[in-house]
Amino acid sequence: MSDALQFHLEHTCGQARAGMITTRRGSIPTPVFMPVGTQATVKALSPLELEEAGASIILGNTYHLYLRPGHELIRRFGGLHRFMAWDRPILTDSGGFQVFSLGDLRTISEEGVEFRSHLDGSRHFIGPEQAMDIQEALGSDIMMAFDECPPSTADYQYVQRSLQLTTRWAERCLQAWRQRDRQALFGIIQGGLYQDLRLQSLTQLMELDFPGYAIGGLSVGEPPCQMYEVIENLAPHMPADRPRYLMGVGTPVDLVEAVARGVDMFDCVMPTRNARNGTLFTSTGKLNIKNARYADDHEPVDARCECYTCRTFSRGYLRHLYRTGEILGLRLNSLHNIHYYINLMQQIRGAILENRFDVLRDSVLDIYK
Amino acid sequence: MSDALQFHLEHTCGQARAGMITTRRGSIPTPVFMPVGTQATVKALSPLELEEAGASIILGNTYHLYLRPGHELIRRFGGLHRFMAWDRPILTDSGGFQVFSLGDLRTISEEGVEFRSHLDGSRHFIGPEQAMDIQEALGSDIMMAFDECPPSTADYQYVQRSLQLTTRWAERCLQAWRQRDRQALFGIIQGGLYQDLRLQSLTQLMELDFPGYAIGGLSVGEPPCQMYEVIENLAPHMPADRPRYLMGVGTPVDLVEAVARGVDMFDCVMPTRNARNGTLFTSTGKLNIKNARYADDHEPVDARCECYTCRTFSRGYLRHLYRTGEILGLRLNSLHNIHYYINLMQQIRGAILENRFDVLRDSVLDIYK
Numbered sequence: 001m002s003d004a005l006q007f008h009l010e011h012t013c014g015q016a017r018a019g020m021i022t023t024r025r026g027s028i029p030t031p032v033f034m035p036v037g038t039q040a041t042v043k044a045l046s047p048l049e050l051e052e053a054g055a056s057i058i059l060g061n062t063y064h065l066y067l068r069p070g071h072e073l074i075r076r077f078g079g080l081h082r083f084m085a086w087d088r089p090i091l092t093d094s095g096g097f098q099v100f101s102l103g104d105l106r107t108i109s110e111e112g113v114e115f116r117s118h119l120d121g122s123r124h125f126i127g128p129e130q131a132m133d134i135q136e137a138l139g140s141d142i143m144m145a146f147d148e149c150p151p152s153t154a155d156y157q158y159v160q161r162s163l164q165l166t167t168r169w170a171e172r173c174l175q176a177w178r179q180r181d182r183q184a185l186f187g188i189i190q191g192g193l194y195q196d197l198r199l200q201s202l203t204q205l206m207e208l209d210f211p212g213y214a215i216g217g218l219s220v221g222e223p224p225c226q227m228y229e230v231i232e233n234l235a236p237h238m239p240a241d242r243p244r245y246l247m248g249v250g251t252p253v254d255l256v257e258a259v260a261r262g263v264d265m266f267d268c269v270m271p272t273r274n275a276r277n278g279t280l281f282t283s284t285g286k287l288n289i290k291n292a293r294y295a296d297d298h299e300p301v302d303a304r305c306e307c308y309t310c311r312t313f314s315r316g317y318l319r320h321l322y323r324t325g326e327i328l329g330l331r332l333n334s335l336h337n338i339h340y341y342i343n344l345m346q347q348i349r350g351a352i353l354e355n356r357f358d359v360l361r362d363s364v365l366d367i368y369k
Numbered sequence: 370m371s372d373a374l375q376f377h378l379e380h381t382c383g384q385a386r387a388g389m390i391t392t393r394r395g396s397i398p399t400p401v402f403m404p405v406g407t408q409a410t411v412k413a414l415s416p417l418e419l420e421e422a423g424a425s426i427i428l429g430n431t432y433h434l435y436l437r438p439g440h441e442l443i444r445r446f447g448g449l450h451r452f453m454a455w456d457r458p459i460l461t462d463s464g465g466f467q468v469f470s471l472g473d474l475r476t477i478s479e480e481g482v483e484f485r486s487h488l489d490g491s492r493h494f495i496g497p498e499q500a501m502d503i504q505e506a507l508g509s510d511i512m513m514a515f516d517e518c519p520p521s522t523a524d525y526q527y528v529q530r531s532l533q534l535t536t537r538w539a540e541r542c543l544q545a546w547r548q549r550d551r552q553a554l555f556g557i558i559q560g561g562l563y564q565d566l567r568l569q570s571l572t573q574l575m576e577l578d579f580p581g582y583a584i585g586g587l588s589v590g591e592p593p594c595q596m597y598e599v600i601e602n603l604a605p606h607m608p609a610d611r612p613r614y615l616m617g618v619g620t621p622v623d624l625v626e627a628v629a630r631g632v633d634m635f636d637c638v639m640p641t642r643n644a645r646n647g648t649l650f651t652s653t654g655k656l657n658i659k660n661a662r663y664a665d666d667h668e669p670v671d672a673r674c675e676c677y678t679c680r681t682f683s684r685g686y687l688r689h690l691y692r693t694g695e696i697l698g699l700r701l702n703s704l705h706n707i708h709y710y711i712n713l714m715q716q717i718r719g720a721i722l723e724n725r726f727d728v729l730r731d732s733v734l735d736i737y738k
Contacts, residue, residue, distance in 0.1 A: 044696040069689045073665060085681045296442060312454045316446060320438045327413040330696055
């Protein structure tokens with residue numbers, strides 16, 4: 001375990017868990033959704049708005065921040081928190097996923113990954129030690145181990161070799177982990193859609209003993225039911241006293257289905273990206289604000305929502321902002337969707353604590369499936 | 370005069386005036402800068418942020434709102450205030466300037482102007498009666514008379530004929546002006562850079578007796594000194610008991626120079642447009658946040674500024690946001706520049722009231738000239 005993070009499991013309802021993560025920078029009630037702040041900003045939103053929306057933790061992307069503005073620059077600013085004026089906890093990914101999804105001309109070796117920047121083609125190398133050093137510079141409260149993310153098309157043998165490499169890298173991450181009283185470190189379970197390989201990966205990582213465990217390599221194109229199956233088979237074997245983080249997921253349905261299977265933490269660009277495309281999440285389902293039917297609609301996006309957007313503006317006005325390409329539209333849509341996601345997680349948590357999670361889950365499935 | 374607007378001249382310091390405009394929707398201390406909300410939003414900012422920055426009135430553009438989303442739609446929403454959730458006063462221009470600067474294939478007749486939309490090429494006609502009807506639908510607190518804006522290259526004869534047409538249109542605007550207890554109507558002085566024509570235009574409009582007078586057709590490419598000369602010669606002939614509005618102006622230097630010559634009201638896209646291009650106004654001059662020298666700069670944009678941007682973020686962070694094209698950068702820059710402009714006008718007003726305007730004017734000229 002780490003002095004930087006404590007996890008207290010408060011209550012379960014079936015496999016669904018309500019807990020509390022405690023860090024130096026504040027508590028994180030779980031299940032929790034972490035808004036994604038790729039480039040040291042959750043797109044279109046201010047730190048103040050995120051706080052007001054109830055975000056208890058956000059995510060930063062190591063790969064992007066390493067390339068621009070550079071982790072050493074952020075270190076000189078006193079870390080990512082001070083750089084972006086966010087006082088609450090931050091989780092940083094390891095850069096692994098983006099190196100594999102964005103970096104060009106990757107060469108993987110036992111040592112790490114050599115790649116070219118997607119921005120300017122410059123050559124870089126990140127291995128476990130570099131990933132730890134970068135995240136130490138960023139000063140995140142939860143760091144992620146450096147992992148290989150095999151392509152979704154990879155065969156059994158490739159995935160098996162890959163997860164073993166990920167385990168060896170995880171071990172090197174533990175070795176390179178210095179600020180144990182300030183930064184926690186989570187291991188990442190790989191193994192694709194192969195149940196036995198997932199268990200193999202988990203078992204190896206558990207022997208290394210991480211303060212938390214993430215499930216990586218899902219939501220990369222496979223049908224949701226396959227993702228749920230992996231989680232369902234994996235979660236019962238994960239330590240109950242450590243937070244469980246499903247990386248890069250997902251839709252409202254994904255959230256309730258994964259919570260139902262024992263997941264505690266989520267991150268996804270969906271609420272902010274969809275907002276910028278005009279797709280809004282509401283208590284009655286998705287709403288496409290681009291639609292001409294909203295031109296003359298004087299109602300708020302969601303009459304039951306208490307965000308600034310819904311308290312203040314009409315669908316007709318939001319449609320006008322979208323249509324005219326106005327920045328305020330991107331802002332108000334993003335604010336609403338982040339509010340929806342955080343509020344959904346708060347509702348899920350409340351339902352678990354009150355033993356009525358199944359009812360809430362069914363209502364989300366009714367609306368969003 | 371109009372029941373919709375009262376103007377009280379509080380104090381003068383040389384030609385500079387401090388006054389108070391009173392409307393149903395609130396008071397406007399003058400001199401005043403009006404942020405421009407072309408498409409029913411001051412670009413990148415929320416109404417709440419504008420209020421917090423101290424904006425007492427904003428401007429809406431009739432031409433843009435007429436084309437999109439349409440004035441009849443805004444009428445159904447209860448007017449522009451409710452549509453965009455802005456409770457304080459709004460001034461709308463008449464559409465004249467944009468018809469001439471943006472509309473395609475314009476045909477000017479005694480009746481009005483036929484033109485094609487710059488958005489989709491559709492044909493439209495706006496004359497004085499239409500301009501009044503559109504502004505009535507928008508429900509602005511101050512409407513502008515429909516004027517012809519001759520090109521800056523127009524010769525004496527053209528400008529003379531044009532200002533006479535503008536006067537006849539102004540008369541028709543007065544005829545078509547209905548909501549006199551709710552909406553004021555300002556006349557617009559034309560006459561290009563010809564002093565005698567400016568006086569001719571003013572005299573004709575004063576005979577019609579407007580609640581306020583605007584100076585149009587300036588800041589269209591002429592050297593600033595010529596603009597100042599026009600104002601200097603014109604202002605002493607303008608009625609002292611009516612607000613004077615210099616349209617589409619300007620730089621900080623323009624503001625102090627025009628106030629020094631007796632102008633009360635201003636609007637300009639400069640603070641918001643420059644913000645989006647990374648140019649920030651500060652108490653020590655302009656600052657280009659794109660500049661590499663700010664990459665590692667931990668200081669705020671302006672240590673003397675009290676806006677959210679300066680209270681919260683460093684130049685280094687703002688440069689990072691600009692460089693990565695993040696929306697938050699456009700927001701924070703816009704917020705700062707609007708704050709600078711409004712604060713500058715508040716300082717100007719305070720200096721006039723305390724008979725020390727010349728000192729303030731000199732200090733702005735020192736910094737910005």
